[in-house]
Amino acid sequence: MIKNWFKNIGPGPLVAAAFIGPGTVTVCTIAGVNHGFTLLWAMLLSIVATIVLQEMSARLGIVSQKGLSEVIRTEISNPFFKILAVILILSAIVIGNAAYEAGNISGGVLGLEALTGSYSDYGSLWSIVIGVVAFVLLYIGNYKVLEKALIALVVMMSLAFLITAILTKPDLSQILKGLFTPNFSDDNILTVIALVGTTVVPYNLFLHASLVKEKWKNTSDLKYARKDTIIAVLLGGMVSMCIIISAAAIKDAQVTNAADLAKGLEPLFGAYSKYFLSIGLFAAGITSAITAPLAAAYVATGCLGWSSNMKSLHFRLVWMFILGLGVLFSSIGFKSIEIIKFAQVANGLLLPIIAGFLLWVMNKSSILGKYKNSVIQNVFGFIIFGIALFLGVKSVLKVFDLL
Structure with a gap:
């Protein structure tokens, strides 16, 4: 039974690897330091929303055998809206992932530095090492090899953060209270937006729909895809909660990222807590450093009508461009704050648009036949769409300092 389960593990862990990046680690660290356990409910909400949307994305990929960007390109008939959709998607995903890639690689470097104790001396060298590892895994162009490597890293990351959380001996009653008692105020609203925004990621919807068709070809496999999605997202959510x-x-308000957290935990809970946390941060950085260029390549090839074969020239050129920029910006310590702000605005606009489009497509019998959304799936979908719209508006206002 266990052997069969492992055989049917699919793109789910890659999706979890994609949303647990250094940005997520940093946001969760700040949430814990500033608000204790009181925002665990926001993480629970994010996990439910992610499962609902990612299940739709996986179902679309298996039934249609197309990526989400391909479906958008073929289903929007109005030329103006088609061009607008393609420009927005390419801006948010390709430019956005190029901006975030430097952060992904820098996060992996922070983990290695915290692990080795050699701060800043070898930063650019570590950036190149992480870049080379990501390059080799992506260039092989074999989905099974990539899947196995990322599953191993996700398991390592999950165990590292879980053990770190156990070492702190938390109060279980406070955890349960934080999980099931929504706490919403002017003081924590930006952190709530950040927690949901860093978990319900637009590019994961594109990545998932494209990856499932590499793994599964028949609608009879939908049950495996659903199980794979639920387990992986729950695992990713558990990492964030830990x-x-x-x-x-x-x-201590001086903690601003996971490397600071690693140093802060050491005097309280011993050197082991530092090592486990550092390993987790390194794994979070390197998994996102692989999945971000991969997602960008699937999106660009789908939007532009190119081949989405992992070994095709166009596909490789896109991920090489994203990865190369990430290594360069990470190595020179370039603070791409303006690009990241642009990516945040684009992503804030994109999530409700993509969630709305996904809901529209998931109700089309011409694409999905009997596998279209049920009433319950639509109810959950529209609630999440409303939340995405609210958060999208808030995130755009936040970037322009209007909030």
């Missing part, structure tokens, strides 16, 4: 729980043990 980071919040670990950070809640620190009562």
